[in-house]
Amino acid sequence: MQMQGVGFFLRVPCSHSVLRMRAIPVSKLKCKALQPFTRPCSHMPNVAESPPSTLVQQFTKFCYQRDLPRAMIAMEAMQRRGLWADSVVYSELVKCCLARRAVQQGKLVHKHVFSNGYQPKTFLINVFINMYVKFALLEEAQELFDEMPERNVVSWTTMISAYSNARLNHKALESLVLMLREGVSPNSFTYSSVLRACDGLSNLKQLHCCIFTAGLESDVFVRSALIDVYSKLGELHNALGIFNEMVSGDLVVWNSIIGAFAQNSDGDEALNLFKRMKRAGFSAEEATLTSVLRACTVLALLELGRQVHVHAVKYGQDLILNNALLDMYCKCGSLEDANSVFTRMEKKDVISWSTMIAGLAQNGFSQEALRLFEQMKLSEVKPNYITLLGVLFACSHAGLLEDGWYYFQNMKQLFGIDPGREHYGCVIDLLGRAGKLDEAARLIQEMEGEPDAVTWRTLLGACRVHRNVDLAAYAAKQILKTDPDDAGTYILLSNIYANSQRWEDVTEVRKSMKARGVIKEPGCSWIEVNKQIHAFILGDDSHPQIDEINRQLSLLIDRLMAVGYIPDTNFVLQDLEGEQREVSLLSHSEKLAIVFGLMSLSKGKTVRIRKNLRICGDCHVFAKLVANIEERSIVIRDPIRYHHFQDGINSKHNISNDEMEKFLVQKDWIRRWFIDLEGMVNGEGRCAPRMPLGLIMCKSTAHSTYAHGGLCVP
DNA sequence: ATAGGGTTAG
Known part of the structure; x- marks a missing residue:
């Protein structure tokens, strides 16, 4: 040597x-x-x-x-x-x-x-290009590629794959054209790589043609890549079409199609496909279970989610699968399960922490969310954009103005994250809730870029709570500029006017709503009972037990009214008047779902409801009171957050008798408004009448079932 | 030597 x-x-x-x-x-x-x-x-x-x-x-x-x-x-x-x-x-x-x-x-x-x-031979140069690509040294790879005397399919494919992974979509597509010009024919490897770079339907259609002509459509890699792209572009129909043409099966292709539906929030179809997969003799593994969990999450199917958990256990410390499990439990409102999964996870990444923090915040456990964030800061995992969203959401939910403002102001400095539109949204909500509407409006103006409808809607919500009619009108106008058919905005605005007795404005809003032909999405709630989903849609009475449900609801309302419950018609989001308003309110789908839950689930079981629209104030009160007098835990998940109503003494949403008194006093304005309305309708002021129970019966709800019948997972 | 499926928010 x-x-x-x-x-x-x-x-x-x-x-x-x-x-x-x-x-x-x-x-x-x-x-x-x-x-x-x-x-x-x-x-x-x-x-x-x-x-x-x-x-x-x-x-x-x-x-x-x-x-x-x-x-x-x-x-x-x-x-x-x-x-x-x-x-x-x-x-x-x-x-x-x-x-x-x-x-x-x-x-x-x-x-x-x-x-x-x-x-060296082309073969060997390709080896080094690939090596640099895998080491993420794209420049070195590029240099080698540019200088090599002869490039074959592998050389081109390696570079195309590198571009696709680096999200350099244009370069990937361009390379395909260049290789064709050089007379090199793409193979299935090339197509499955370049498909990932497809970000528009026109590109995709052209590529699909090439693939078809080359006879590569039935290649499993190409097939799963095609399914993936069509699904990412929201073309589920085409994705399913490609899938159905598959003759001999392949687990990854099954995973692609199940994932496609799960990711596009069609949990129902994802689960159907999963059942088909099992019938076809395939066993689920990590990626399958992850998508099935996502389907459970989308549909809020806690029990099915638990079944999947049992099978997921055998994959132990698979990080992605555990994260999906965590999210499923959070989104199904079972924080105990989420927490136990979280504590058992040996490896936690930024997604695990973010999921748990946001999960706590969305379920109303803001202090716990912030405490967890403190713990995260001590770990080696760095928070990201989404983590901070969860933190700010926690602050806004709990009205922690100072904390929220601190994190918002110092995001950049403390964590190197620039506040984005959604962060602004949380803080606008926070300021709005605190009644600082002007500051909230000012913040909207300070925002970089045009504020979107979501931002204005946040402000509108705050205006409703704090009864700032003029600002509300302004915010509503802004929303309707970008989203002129948004029924919720018209209705909210009309309700805000009604609150301030501005009846002419109410009429005006309703007129313009009618003129535009705006239709409100019907409220829909669903509940899982005995491995079946029972859906209740406003205006549909096809549920087999609807008569009994209505009878029980009447009885329940009688009992509630006896302890002082007054339906808060202020929350009726319909173009109705007087008594009819009240009837409509009492047939809100979540009320029927709650009653059905009480009827069908054994004592002590939590009633878990999921719904498509945000819960109205009246249903919120209703659920609180029901949880109290029926001694039941009720969890309602709406599109934004979760509402936990618990029977336990220490529960934060539990109402004691004193509190109930206080609540009724606070809500005295409802009573007053009620009288005003009756006066308007009948030409005289009189107290709100008791509910004519017969009327509740005719406004019943819908039913549809989806039986997943005890999926035996792998 | 080159290729496909899964997780947080919106």
């Missing part, structure tokens, strides 16, 4: 006819792993002194044994003595470097095969 001398040069004769001696001083080779072995070492064979054929054999052996340090020494000796191994052997060595993320060694091998003007 004579490698320390400064003046020592590696002499590597080039195997080509053009002899270009280019010596590399050993001292310039920066290779950490090489250093310890440059000195003689007793247990190390002295490869440098072996005869040439043995040296190459030994190098080959080390490469196949994945013995990187010895292979590097042998390679160096070969380089000094002008010996070369077969290309395949180098590719084995590169594999070894990739597996160990040994970037420096990889670069050395690259230098070795190119030293002294030696021109």
